[in-house]
Amino acid sequence: MAEVLLEISGLAKAYGALHVTAGVDLSVHSGEIHALIGPNGAGKTTLVAQIAGEVMPDAGAIRFAGSDITRLPVHRRARRGLARSFQITSVFPGFTVRENVALAVMAARGRTFRLLRPASADREANAQAELLLAEVGLAGRSRVAASGLSHGEKRALELAMGLAARPRLLLLDEPMAGTGPTESAAMVALLERLKRQYAILLVEHDMEAVFRLADRISVLVAGRIIACGTPDEVRADDRVKAAYLGEEA
Numbered sequence: 001m002a003e004v005l006l007e008i009s010g011l012a013k014a015y016g017a018l019h020v021t022a023g024v025d026l027s028v029h030s031g032e033i034h035a036l037i038g039p040n041g042a043g044k045t046t047l048v049a050q051i052a053g054e055v056m057p058d059a060g061a062i063r064f065a066g067s068d069i070t071r072l073p074v075h076r077r078a079r080r081g082l083a084r085s086f087q088i089t090s091v092f093p094g095f096t097v098r099e100n101v102a103l104a105v106m107a108a109r110g111r112t113f114r115l116l117r118p119a120s121a122d123r124e125a126n127a128q129a130e131l132l133l134a135e136v137g138l139a140g141r142s143r144v145a146a147s148g149l150s151h152g153e154k155r156a157l158e159l160a161m162g163l164a165a166r167p168r169l170l171l172l173d174e175p176m177a178g179t180g181p182t183e184s185a186a187m188v189a190l191l192e193r194l195k196r197q198y199a200i201l202l203v204e205h206d207m208e209a210v211f212r213l214a215d216r217i218s219v220l221v222a223g224r225i226i227a228c229g230t231p232d233e234v235r236a237d238d239r240v241k242a243a244y245l246g247e248e249a
């Protein structure tokens, strides 16, 4: 049995009368891609924001790598190995691709780099940036200004920046959003390569990508998980068909 890395239990969040998260239980194992799907407004982004620490739940608990992180601020979760990518973009368009990743490396390793002299800190960060860029397939683009990247390449750059902290769990909010068929195929291939090395909680509307990548899928409808299982189990689930997938399945 795989190690449970993230464990959410009884999580609840309401905005006035609207129960956006209505008692959610969810776990992500090490090395797993766990997809979270659901119709617009189901509460996916709010759930991810609670896991990242940007939104505090009203009730319930979030455990990560064996510790209770329910009340920890974002940066302390990040230090423990939780990284969020996409929807929050901090790419500097005028900087090169490598400079952007090197800055993310320095930000993530603040304490280590303070011990190094500036020139060696730069060298070390640049070397790590090149490794990360190779990991996301952007090695040949490191000297290009970030503004010169295609949309798909920019997403890969954001992913490299998210990986700068060498997280244990990546929270990916709609990585395929706004990408064309070629670019989303490239992103699927990239996530397939990263699979196992990082656990991933993937929020995505592109069902082809989800069913291809996910080890398990949880279906969120109106703040509740109505089904959780392998892609085949979820595809065959009558409640899921009725509430969400319909003919898409």
Ligand SMILES: Nc1ncnc2c1ncn2[C@@H]1O[C@H](COP(=O)(O)OP(=O)(O)OP(=O)(O)O)[C@@H](O)[C@H]1O
Residues within 6 Å of the ligand: 015, 018, 020, 038, 039, 040, 041, 042, 043, 044, 045, 046, 047
């Ligand atoms: N800060 C807030 N105050 C009030 N209502 C909110 C707030 N944040 C989210 N909501 C509401 O909570 C519900 C769930 O929103 P959320 O963005 O989490 O859904 P989602 O599943 O991510 O949707 P989508 O797939 O369209 O991105 C929506 O009805 C939204 O309007």
